Amino acid sequence: MAVTAAQVKALREKTGVGIMDAKKALVATDGDEAKALDFLREKGIAKAEKKSDRIAAEGLTEVAIHGNKAAIVELNSETDFVASNDTFKDLLQTVSDQIALEEPATVEDALKLKANDNETLSDAIISATQVTGEKISLRRFQVVDKTDDQVFGSYLHMGGSIASLVVLEGGDAETAKDVAMHVAAINPEYVDRTDVPADRLNHEKDVLSKEDDLAGKPDNIKEKMIDGRLNKWLAEISLNDQPFVKDGDQTVDQYVSSKNAKVVSFVRYQVGEGMEKKSDDFVDEVMGQIK
Structure with missing residues (x-):
């Protein structure tokens, strides 16, 4: 017909x-x-x-909060151009909302969730791949729950190149957002130095004990120098000990305590971290298209 x-x-x-x-x-x-x-x-x-063999290392992160549930999500594309269009952003919002509401355990479980009455999240991602012409993939997510006495704080840097999600015990939304901003900017590894695993602590101490300037010094001096350097290292990687990004005269713990709060947890995502990124020479790319 x-x-x-x-x-x-x-x-x-x-x-x-x-x-x-x-x-x-x-x-x-x-x-x-x-x-x-x-x-x-x-x-x-x-x-x-x-497109499955292509590297999708661009994209955006998002934080969706629904009551006492929140999800931090990374959705990838091949180029930042596609990540900036409305099709991709709308998809990311849908994916993040559904993950926060349904709390799937794995990416595979998340892809089976309903995006709407007619399709799953997997279907929606496939449709977006078709529309944009690029591989789009759900890379990772983490669902975070809080109690009624706790507060969520979130922060997106540059529209979602970095996202952070923080939970405070006590305090308020403004304080939690300030801490989330700090997490996005400074990238701590642990909430508190007591959270650092013993094996990592022992490894760092072993590395410090072999530094050249310790050679020939008495054992008691060595021990003091090692302890001092270990404390400095712990302060660098522990959120509570870090100088607060908005006021370097106090630590994050001091700032949060002044608001009658305590940091419970944080999650930080940066787009593409740990992934291989394709690096093309622009001239070669153009020449390849006109041959």
């Missing part, structure tokens, strides 16, 4: 695909829009599979 321009237009508005893709789907399904949507979804799956 003949496919009308109106049918093609309607399908494009629903899916965001190109004119020829919309027309091809309608022709293949005899103008049945529902079947055409399935056809495009299958095509989207094929496209996503072709």
